[in-house]
Amino acid sequence: MQLVVARIGRAHGIKGEVTVEVRTDEPELRLGPGAVLATDPASTGPLTIETGRVHSGRLLLRFEGVRDRTGAEALRNTLLIAEIDPDEQPEDEDEYYDHQLIDLDVVTRDGQPVGRITEIAHLPTQDLFVVERPDGGEVLVPFVEQIVTEIDLEEQRAVIDPPPGLIDDRAEIASSRDETVPPEDETAASRDEV
Secondary structure (H helix, E strand, O other), X not given: OEEEEEEEEEEEOOOOEEEEEEOOOOHHHHOOOOOEEEEEOHHHOOEEEEEEEEEOXXXXXXXXXXXXXHHHHOOOOOEEXXXXXXXXXXXXXXXXXXXXXXXXXXEXXXXXXXXXXXXXXXXXXOEEEEEEOOOOOEEEEEOOOOOEEEEEOOOOEEEEOOOOOOOOOOOOOOOOOOOOOOHHHHHHHHHHHO
């Protein structure tokens, strides 16, 4: 099974190093010296990592055969792909590979079906499940412990405890306004709040 582990960014310096956007929780395992990685587009690879180092919080890699800035810049936006055993599990028990989560059924704690996970969106602040609803619509579910309460790979389901409004339009809106206030006063209060 193939797993995207990084995306090559811009060239760094003049000796062939590139910045890398890491897409794995195990960069020391997947992006270490000597690792041979397939690429997308395939015409740029395979690439063998010669050296790696962290500089200003960013991972820098140099690949065998890439010795200058021009060669490094030609690799920009290339995806690095590692071959992994499909039965391999992440080291942390609360982590999952994307392929383990895709196609899981999503249900609420009380068993109501929500849909099926079709994609994992990796954002800088958190990961999101893209869930296809039975009616064809989509809902984004933050992959955080407070909302995703259980992942059961054997039963092929993810159990969620969604806050109001996440999966439906029935959000509870709390109001501190007194219901007996005449309409013209409510309008004035709304303008003051803005």
